[in-house]
Amino acid sequence: MKIYNTMSRSKEEFVPIKPGKVKLYACGPTVYNYFHIGNARAFLFFDVVRRYFEFRGMEVTYVQNITDIDDKIIAQAIEEGIPFSEVAAKYTFAFLEDAKRLGLKAPHFQPRATGVMPEIIALIHALQKSGHAYEADGDVYFATASISQYGSLSGKKVEEQLAGARVAENTKKRNAADFTLWKRAKAGEPEWDSPWGKGRPGWHSECVVMSRQYLGETFDIHGGGVDLVFPHHENEQAQAYALTGKPLANYWMHNGFLNIEGEKMSKSLNNFFTAREILAEYDAEVIRFFFLSKHYRSPIDFNRELIAESARALKNFHAAFKSVDFLQVQDSPSIGGYESAEREFNEAMDDDFNTAKAIAVLFELAHQAKSAELPMPERIAAAHMLYHLGGALGFFQSLEEPAQDINHLTEDLINLIISYRVSARTEKNWALSDKIRDDLKALGVILSDTKEGCTWTVET
C-alpha cells in the first residue's frame, strides 16, 4: 500500500511499526463553535482511513483529540458571557452529536487538552531542562535553533520563517521562528499552576502529549488538514525530535481544503456552512459521497450541483439494493464471483486512498446488481459485494442495525458530561456542578460521588 507522506513529499510504501497494527492520530476540533463542513472533510477522511485499514484486517488504534483550551474559546466565552469551560462543554457535545450524524465511527480515544494538563507541563519542563525551551517573563518558548530538523516537514527554511515573521516582533523570543509552549496568565483567563507561574499551554504541545500517551513515542500516521502542516505539525514534530531525536510519526497525511468560491472555507473568513446546517439539508451519506468522489489531497469546491449529483449516485446504489430485495437476502452473503471487483477496489485504495477510483468500482457493481440480463443469484452477489466494499468507505450505514452504536454513544456522552462536572468541581464552580447533577437527574441519570470517583445509574 502506498501513502503520500508530506514529510518526503512522495508516495511511499506503507510499512507499519508493528505488522498488522496501525497507530493513527488526527487532530480534532477546537471546540469554540459548531464545526463547519470544511472541518468535516478532515474528520470524514480520517474516518475512512481508519475504516479502510480495518477493512483490510489491520488492528487500528485511532486517537483524535479535542482542543478545549485556546484563545478562540476564551474569546467566545467573553462573547457569550459564560465561563470558558461551559463554551468547551457546549461545543464538545455539539461536535460529538454532529460527528455521529455525519456517520463517523467514534475514535478509540478522544482525549481533551484540559485532561492532560500535568503531562503537558511535564513535557514543556523536560524540553526546558534539556535546553530546547527557555522561559522569558512567565512565557516559555521552543528554541527552534536547538534542533537541526526544524522545517523538515513543511519544507520551510528558517530564513523564510524569519522573512514571514510579523513586523511587530516579539522581543522576548531569541529567534523569530521560536514558538510558544506556555503562556503567562492574563487577568480573567483560565490558568494552571506551573514551574513558570500561572498560565496555560500553547496549542502545539497538547497533540504531542495526547498522541504519545496512547500510541507511543513514534507512531505510524499523523493526520490533519493541509493548513496544519505549518506551523502546528512542524512544531509538534520539533518537540518530538527534541525529546527523543526521533520523529513523532512515520507518515504525515494531509487532506486538501474544502473551498468556497476559490477560498478556503474557514471560520475566520466567515464563509462557512456548519456541518449541522448542511446535514439538515442533505443526508450524511451524500456529503460523504461528495467528499470521497475527489482525491483527498485535491481541493474541492463547495458546489450544490456536485452535491446533487452525489445524491443521484447514491439513489442509484440504493435502487440497486432494492432491485434484489437486499434486506431480505442479507443472511446469504454470497459474494463469490466478484473477487475481481474487490481486487480493483483495493488496488485503488492502496494507491494513496484513491476513493474516486474505488467509487467507480461501486458504480459497476450497482449496474450489475440492477441488470435484468443477469441471473438473480449473480445480481444478489453483486449487491453483496457493493455493500461489503461500500462499507469500507462508510457508506450504507442505514442498512446496518443501529441499536448497539446508539447505546455506546449515550454512555460516552454521559461519561463526558461527568468529566465536565469533575472539571467544574476542580474549579470550585459548585453552581455548575450541581446544575449538571440536577439536569442529569431530571433525565433519569443518577450520579453518586464515591471515593473512587463519580458513578452513574439510570433510574428505571
Ligand code: AMP
Ligand atoms: P480546527 O478546528 O480549525 O483546528 O480544524 C479541524 C480540522 O479541520 C483540521 O484538521 C483542519 O486542518 C481541518 N480544516 C479546517 N478547514 C478546512 C477546510 N476548509 N477544508 C478541509 N479541512 C479543513
Ligand code: ZN
Ligand atoms: Zn494537533
